[in-house]
Amino acid sequence: MQTVHIDLGLRSYPIHIGSDLIAQRGLLAGHVRDRAMVVTNETIAPLYLDHTMAALGNVPSSSVILPDGESFKNLDVLNLIFTALLAENFDRNCTLIALGGGVIGDMTGFAAASYQRGVDFIQVPTTLLAQVDSSVGGKTGVNHALGKNMIGAFHQPVAVIADMHTLATLDERELRAGLAEVIKYGFIIDSDFFTWLEANLEALLARDAEATGEAVRRSCEIKARVVEADEREHGMRALLNLGHTFGHAIEAAMGYGHWLHGEAVSAGIAMALDTSRRLSLIDEETRVRGLKLLERAGLPIAPPPQISPDTFLQFMARDKKVDAGSIRLILLDDIGRSHVSADFDHAALHATLQHFAA
Amino acid sequence: MQTVHIDLGLRSYPIHIGSDLIAQRGLLAGHVRDRAMVVTNETIAPLYLDHTMAALGNVPSSSVILPDGESFKNLDVLNLIFTALLAENFDRNCTLIALGGGVIGDMTGFAAASYQRGVDFIQVPTTLLAQVDSSVGGKTGVNHALGKNMIGAFHQPVAVIADMHTLATLDERELRAGLAEVIKYGFIIDSDFFTWLEANLEALLARDAEATGEAVRRSCEIKARVVEADEREHGMRALLNLGHTFGHAIEAAMGYGHWLHGEAVSAGIAMALDTSRRLSLIDEETRVRGLKLLERAGLPIAPPPQISPDTFLQFMARDKKVDAGSIRLILLDDIGRSHVSADFDHAALHATLQHFAA
Numbered sequence: 269m270q271t272v273h274i275d276l277g278l279r280s281y282p283i284h285i286g287s288d289l290i291a292q293r294g295l296l297a298g299h300v301r302d303r304a305m306v307v308t309n310e311t312i313a314p315l316y317l318d319h320t321m322a323a324l325g326n327v328p329s330s331s332v333i334l335p336d337g338e339s340f341k342n343l344d345v346l347n348l349i350f351t352a353l354l355a356e357n358f359d360r361n362c363t364l365i366a367l368g369g370g371v372i373g374d375m376t377g378f379a380a381a382s383y384q385r386g387v388d389f390i391q392v393p394t395t396l397l398a399q400v401d402s403s404v405g406g407k408t409g410v411n412h413a414l415g416k417n418m419i420g421a422f423h424q425p426v427a428v429i430a431d432m433h434t435l436a437t438l439d440e441r442e443l444r445a446g447l448a449e450v451i452k453y454g455f456i457i458d459s460d461f462f463t464w465l466e467a468n469l470e471a472l473l474a475r476d477a478e479a480t481g482e483a484v485r486r487s488c489e490i491k492a493r494v495v496e497a498d499e500r501e502h503g504m505r506a507l508l509n510l511g512h513t514f515g516h517a518i519e520a521a522m523g524y525g526h527w528l529h530g531e532a533v534s535a536g537i538a539m540a541l542d543t544s545r546r547l548s549l550i551d552e553e554t555r556v557r558g559l560k561l562l563e564r565a566g567l568p569i570a571p572p573p574q575i576s577p578d579t580f581l582q583f584m585a586r587d588k589k590v591d592a593g594s595i596r597l598i599l600l601d602d603i604g605r606s607h608v609s610a611d612f613d614h615a616a617l618h619a620t621l622q623h624f625a626a
Numbered sequence: 627m628q629t630v631h632i633d634l635g636l637r638s639y640p641i642h643i644g645s646d647l648i649a650q651r652g653l654l655a656g657h658v659r660d661r662a663m664v665v666t667n668e669t670i671a672p673l674y675l676d677h678t679m680a681a682l683g684n685v686p687s688s689s690v691i692l693p694d695g696e697s698f699k700n701l702d703v704l705n706l707i708f709t710a711l712l713a714e715n716f717d718r719n720c721t722l723i724a725l726g727g728g729v730i731g732d733m734t735g736f737a738a739a740s741y742q743r744g745v746d747f748i749q750v751p752t753t754l755l756a757q758v759d760s761s762v763g764g765k766t767g768v769n770h771a772l773g774k775n776m777i778g779a780f781h782q783p784v785a786v787i788a789d790m791h792t793l794a795t796l797d798e799r800e801l802r803a804g805l806a807e808v809i810k811y812g813f814i815i816d817s818d819f820f821t822w823l824e825a826n827l828e829a830l831l832a833r834d835a836e837a838t839g840e841a842v843r844r845s846c847e848i849k850a851r852v853v854e855a856d857e858r859e860h861g862m863r864a865l866l867n868l869g870h871t872f873g874h875a876i877e878a879a880m881g882y883g884h885w886l887h888g889e890a891v892s893a894g895i896a897m898a899l900d901t902s903r904r905l906s907l908i909d910e911e912t913r914v915r916g917l918k919l920l921e922r923a924g925l926p927i928a929p930p931p932q933i934s935p936d937t938f939l940q941f942m943a944r945d946k947k948v949d950a951g952s953i954r955l956i957l958l959d960d961i962g963r964s965h966v967s968a969d970f971d972h973a974a975l976h977a978t979l980q981h982f983a984a
Binding site: 413 | 701702704705708709712713715739740741742743744765767770771772773776777778779780943944
């Protein structure tokens with residue numbers, strides 16, 4: 269087991285990475301206060317809920333099983349968590365445990381932020397995407413019919429337990445979608461990691477445990493450093509949104525659940541590469557090198573052609589990354605170097621949207 | 627205009643108290659960032675919404691009108707605020723304005739805490755209860771069918787504007803309910819204020835502007851000092867809940883909206899006086915003196931007799947003030963002196979419940 273520490277003063281916590289961590293007695297239970305409520309979904313429950321409850325040992329524990337999927341990430345389903353807690357008289361000294369992917373993690377975290385105005389929670393991410401991205405950093409929330417992640421809170425977990433063993437059962441498409449966020453870290457801030465990914469992509473696709481553990485560790489290290497520097501996304505943390513302004517528009521325009529988040533982010537990164545190239549921030553060789561790694565990971569490098577430039581702009585204007593009405597993009601200066609900008613030539617963005625709509 | 631400052635570091639804010647403050651140009655607008663969304667209800671809108679929008683002058687402003695009443699303080703109605711914000715592309719630099727009583731203030735505050743993970747909001751309380759209690763201190767939230775205020779956040783406003791003029795249209799019963807919280811401050815922490823209230827109660831019931839302004843100012847001063855000392859209710863702030871553990875049980879058992887919050891709190895204070903007397907913490911003279919002021923204010927000094935002791939205990943065990951399964955009560959040591967306790971002789975509590983159920 270390796271541990272990455274995220275240092276946020278009173279809100280600091282460990283990220284444990286390794287194999288068979290869920291079943292390891294004492295590890296999970298050691299982070300629980302008086303009582304635990306495990307929140308999971310219909311897909312994950314048959315696979316890991318029994319192991320999780322067993323590992324909790326003597327800790328008084330209950331569970332609630334939600335329907336599976338991004339389309340259930342809303343206030344109505346969130347309310348099922350509150351109902352479960354209240355029906356069993358859970359008080360402020362309880363700990364919620366998010367056992368599942370990003371949807372479960374985001375919803376459980378927001379439920380923990382809001383239940384009795386704030387209780388503890390532990391992230392036990394079971395997808396690669398959740399392990400390298402959404403379980404770390406304290407962003408929690410649900411979707412609204414008019415926009416993704418529009419309702420939520422910053423609420424840090426008390427621990428993250430990333431069990432490589434859970435990736436064995438992960439759907440191939442989900443694995444590839446998770447790699448989009450891993451590759452993103454290389455793009456925005458770490459060219460060495462990008463080069464490492466180019467060399468190790470086949471091992472990652474083959475679910476080699478050592479390579480995967482290393483990719484998760486390095487991703488979490490990068491995310492931890494970025495979140496430590498800017499917990500509430502006033503500056504640097506925005507870099508983590510590379511591809512996301514485009515990606516969220518794709519997800520919203522297509523209807524949540526049709527494209528996986530990581531797939532939309534991959535297409536979004538391809539679009540950000542295109543805009544960065546049109547702005548002469550990167551050369552053609554860099555753009556092609558970037559696209560190639562995404563392609564090798566089996567990820568889309570273009571949005572669905574039926575989304576018009578106007579539809580893109582409409583959904584992008586609703587994105588949280590929008591500041592005072594102007595669209596902010598994460599643009600690339602090189603592999604491993606990026607910046608946030610609202611002050612770019614919008615003709616380049618329009619050209620990108622036209623190009624991909626054609 | 628008088629101003630009470632609440633000092634919470636980066637989350638500090640002013641509480642402005644005076645007459646005709648809503649209509650005062652520049653006062654409200656001065657606390658708004660880029661755009662304002664006024665949240666109000668069907669009762670308040672015809673009375674004060676036009677004045678509010680006019681006072682906002684050149685600030686781009688919209689409004690959303692919710693149904694009126696505690697029974698609408700839930701996640702479904704909260705979602706109407708998010709829909710209004712998203713339909714008009716409000717970004718993170720917006721400011722919500724809560725124009726109404728405690729329900730509007732609590733819901734708008736929680737919407738502000740959660741919209742895009744946190745935006746600014748201003749409290750413009752239009753009831754005495756909201757002016758002296760719920761608008762100050764940053765507690766926000768909604769009810770769940772299984773418990774009051776069980777879902778929420780700590781989120782401080784950027785300003786509170788308490789306009790005495792709005793009390794002129796306040797329903798008589800609402801005015802008296804507000805006085806319950808005013809009297810509570812005297813009970814828990816300030817015997818001089820209690821004596822002042824005994825001397826000035828008729829002026830307050832007659833809505834004398836000067837006396838009311840003074841009562842609001844002194845109440846806000848007390849609440850500000852308590853919240854400064856204990857923003858997140860780890861200790862002293864719990865004193866503000868005198869009568870509330872009983873009161874919440876009354877509201878929940880009767881169904882929200884039948885008893886006003888202040889009425890339930892008044893009966894709850896009478897019950898806390900009874901338990902304190904049975905524990906010999908106060909003498910009979912003090913108990914009678916306490917009841918007398920509540921009675922003179924036209925407030926109930928007993929719960930509805932149909933609530934059985936078991937029903938009380940069941941709802942009290944669900945209250946947020948419950949710590950690790952044991953019921954915590956605010957008990958009185960004298961007029962102006964109180965403490966929190968989970969470690970009292972429960973026979974006294976049971977005797978109180980039996981007494982009032984008879």
